[in-house]
Amino acid sequence: MKRVLIVDDAVTVRMYHRGILEVAGYTVEEAWNGIEALEKALDASFDLYIVDVNMPKLDGYGFLRELRQQNIPQSPAIMVSTEATAKDEMAAYRAGANDYLIKPAKPLQLLTHVRLMLGEPIQ
Numbered sequence: 001m002k003r004v005l006i007v008d009d010a011v012t013v014r015m016y017h018r019g020i021l022e023v024a025g026y027t028v029e030e031a032w033n034g035i036e037a038l039e040k041a042l043d044a045s046f047d048l049y050i051v052d053v054n055m056p057k058l059d060g061y062g063f064l065r066e067l068r069q070q071n072i073p074q075s076p077a078i079m080v081s082t083e084a085t086a087k088d089e090m091a092a093y094r095a096g097a098n099d100y101l102i103k104p105a106k107p108l109q110l111l112t113h114v115r116l117m118l119g120e121p122i123q
Contacts, residue, residue, distance in 0.1 A: 002118055003027045003045070007037040007063060008052035008080075013103070017050055017080075020107045021114065034058030038066050046075055048117055053081040053092070064096035076117040080105055 004026050006017045011032075018028045029046070031037035033055045041049070049067070053060040064077055078099040079092035089100045099113050115122050 001025065001027045002047040003029065004048045004050060004114070005029050005031060005037060005040060005046045006050045007031045007034065007055070007060065008050075009033055009055040010052070013052065016104075017110065020110055024111055024114075026114070034060065034063030034066070037063050038070075041067055042070065042072065045073055048075055048114060049077040050114075051077055051079050051097070053079060053083055053088070061091060061095040064092075068096040078113055078117060080110075 004021055006014050006028060008014050009032050014030045018030065021028050029040060031040055035058045037049070038058070051060040051063060060079055060081070068074065076098040077096060078101060079097040080101045080103055081088065082103045084102045092100050099117055101109065101113060112122055
């Protein structure tokens with residue numbers, strides 16, 4: 001079963017994404033900021049990261065930059081944010097994101113992008 005780490009400071013967003021992903025058969029863990037997410041990523045491997053931009057302590061950009069410098073197996077990351085400009089999207093890719101979605105992501109949209117990043121068939 002594929003493991004996904006959801007990184008977002010909003011508990012409602014984490015619950016929303018968790019619900020969508022668990023129904024689709026994924027194992028989900030959560031982190032509320034980039035520091036907690038980095039600790040979890042260094043402790044156990046994940047197949048995918050779903051990351052918010054704006055978080056306390058360490059934002060999504062900082063988390064991805066730190067993650068990409070670690071000597072661990074690298075997995076794809078989807079940045080999911082309310083920031084909707086091309087500049088925000090480019091900043092996410094420069095930080096290490098593989099994909100970018102604007103909140104709120106609809107369930108089918110989120111699952112389609114998750115499956116693409118994991119190399120799974122799109123249903």
